[in-house]
Amino acid sequence: MIKRPEIQNHIRQALKRSRAVALLGPRQCGKTTLARQLVKITSPNYFDLEDPESIIGLSEPRTVLGSLKGLVVIDEIQRRSDLFPVLRVLLDRKPLPARFLILGSASPDLLQQSSETLAGRIEMIVMGGFGLTEVGLKKAPRLWLRGGFPLSFLASNDADSFVWRKYFIQTFLERDLRQQGITVPAVTLHRFWTMLAHSHGQIWNAADPARSLGLNEATIRRYLDILTGVFMIRQLQPWHTNIKKRQVKSPKIYIRDCGILHALLGLKTQTGLLGHPRCGASWEGYIIEEVIQSVKPDDVYFWATHQGAEIDLVFTKGGRMYGIECKRADAPAMTPSMRIAMEDLKLERIAVIYPGRKRYPLHNRIEVVPFEVITEGMKGIFG
Numbered sequence: 279m280i281k282r283p284e285i286q287n288h289i290r291q292a293l294k295r296s297r298a299v300a301l302l303g304p305r306q307c308g309k310t311t312l313a314r315q316l317v318k319i320t321s322p323n324y325f326d327l328e329d330p331e332s333i334i335g336l337s338e339p340r341t342v343l344g345s346l347k348g349l350v351v352i353d354e355i356q357r358r359s360d361l362f363p364v365l366r367v368l369l370d371r372k373p374l375p376a377r378f379l380i381l382g383s384a385s386p387d388l389l390q391q392s393s394e395t396l397a398g399r400i401e402m403i404v405m406g407g408f409g410l411t412e413v414g415l416k417k418a419p420r421l422w423l424r425g426g427f428p429l430s431f432l433a434s435n436d437a438d439s440f441v442w443r444k445y446f447i448q449t450f451l452e453r454d455l456r457q458q459g460i461t462v463p464a465v466t467l468h469r470f471w472t473m474l475a476h477s478h479g480q481i482w483n484a485a486d487p488a489r490s491l492g493l494n495e496a497t498i499r500r501y502l503d504i505l506t507g508v509f510m511i512r513q514l515q516p517w518h519t520n521i522k523k524r525q526v527k528s529p530k531i532y533i534r535d536c537g538i539l540h541a542l543l544g545l546k547t548q549t550g551l552l553g554h555p556r557c558g559a560s561w562e563g564y565i566i567e568e569v570i571q572s573v574k575p576d577d578v579y580f581w582a583t584h585q586g587a588e589i590d591l592v593f594t595k596g597g598r599m600y601g602i603e604c605k606r607a608d609a610p611a612m613t614p615s616m617r618i619a620m621e622d623l624k625l626e627r628i629a630v631i632y633p634g635r636k637r638y639p640l641h642n643r644i645e646v647v648p649f650e651v652i653t654e655g656m657k658g659i660f661g
Contacts, residue, residue, distance in 0.1 A: 279311075280428070282412055285405055286312060289379070293349065296401035297369040298378040300392050303405040304509050304535075305383045305454055306446065308428050310353055312405075313381055317351045323376075327354040339364045346376050353381045356458060362395040369399045383454065383508075404509065407431065407535060409571045411653045418649075422564050423548050425537015436547055443541035447471075450510075460504055466491065470501050474511065475533055475542035479559035481582070482513070482528045502531070510534060514566070517579035517592050521622050526582040532563040539563065562604040565631050565649060566591050569602055572652045573660060587618040592625070600660050601628040605646075608632075612640045620644065629659050 289312065292299045301309050310326075317324045323346055325332040336342055339361055343350065355361060365378060380392075392400055407426025410418055424430045424439045427446070433439035451464040451471075473487045482502070484495040491498070505511040513529040533539035539560060545551045551560065570578055575593035581601075582588040591602035601619055603610070610630045619625060620643065628644045631652075639645050647659060 280408060280412055280432075282308065282312065282408075284411065285403075286315065288403060289316070292401045292403060293377055293379065296377075296399070297374060298365065298380065298396060298400040300380050300382060300400055300402045301405060302382050302402060302509075304427075305450065306427050306429060307405060307407045309381045309383075309405065311428075313351045313353065313379060316379065317349055322346070323348060323350045325350075325352045327352065327357040336361070340367070343368055343376075348376060349379060350376050351379045351381070354383060355380045356382045359391050362391045366395050366399065369396065383458075406509070406567070406571070407537075410568050411572060411655075415650050415653060419548060422536055422561070423540060423545075423551055425535040425540070427535060427537060430537050439537070440541060440546045443537055447538065447541060455504070455508070458508075462501060462504065467501060467504070470498070471505060471510075472542050474502075474505070474531055475539050476556070477531060478533050478539055478556060479530060479562050481526060482531050510538065512567075514578065514580050514591075517581045517623070519581075519623060523587070523622070524584040526584065530580050532566065534563075534567060536560055536564045536567075558606050561606045561633075562590060565604045565652075566602070568649075568652045569631070569656070573656050575600075581619060581623060583618075587615045587622075589615065589619045589623075589628070592619075592623065595660060598626045599623060601625045603628060603630045605630055605632045608634060610640075610646050612644065616640070616644055627659065629656065 289299060289301065301313070303309055325336060327333060336358070343364065352361065368376070369378070407428060408421065408431050409426060410421060413421050413431065421431060423436065424433070425443070430439045430442050433442055447468070451467050470487060470491060473490065484498045488495045488498040502511065502513070506513050510533065512532045512534045514532060515529050516526050518525055533542065540551060543554065543556060545554055551557055569591065573593070573595065575595045578591060578593045580590060581592050589601045590604050593600055601623070603616065610632050616628055620628065626643070630640065630644065630646045631649050632646060633649055635648050637645065637647050645659065651659065
């Protein structure tokens, strides 16, 4: 088992300061494994709402949950949205005999229900699969190819991992989304998802997929929001600043897990990935997700102008703004975009992340750094 001490500590600290904590993320990303390290599955304080016994046990939720003390875990809570009003009442008790850890498979309904019904009472933690800091640098190529879903990453070989991801996508579309009340035909959503994979890292334009699928742009945007809401897609929003240049106002689209991206593109091996036209875009998305997970910025964006200047990732942290450029090249050099971004955005620093091992400056506030610095939390670069 790969240990995940950082997210474990985050959950424990959140439970100390908040009456309830929601651990959100896609199915199979490891939420249940983490929860079972806090409360044993055999405990009367553990409820799995995919288990018939737990469902029956919560037939009278106010009575059952109200009698418990300590930490209570409710897994797959999106199946019982009626529990949120009950939890609100229980969390308002003084003194508070129990705290709640609720797990949700990235349900948009869960986010809405909890934010409205449990406002001021709940802290949300969004998690994904394994990250580079958890698996280690030696396994970075495997992580990039297979992605971070534990059963994909830990498969005995690349072929088994690819098969797992293909079936995960199928099951996710045919069963999981329907259980959350999303009734879009699985075939249509699969085609759309595959189109997004081929546009990974590009600026969003609803017109092309709408035309290909024979749907209107409003429907296509709804499909994009569905996949974003279940944490499969990241819509990286553009940053705007008060300058004279015309700036891009549409988001960039990324498949959040690189293993899912490669399954949608049919890439089964490292050799196939390295020779694919979307290799550079795949690496860019992989690095962006790892940086976000490592640095934990306050906000994330990209920046681009219609004149061609662009920065892959800009983010705020501690009241300052920084930039990230992802370059899959042997020796990245200074570009006009970097100079323009430093001047127009007033960035504190820009880090150019590449797959090499040497660290060197391009400017007094622009530095080329190996991607391995991600495992160190980008210390000495930001903040």
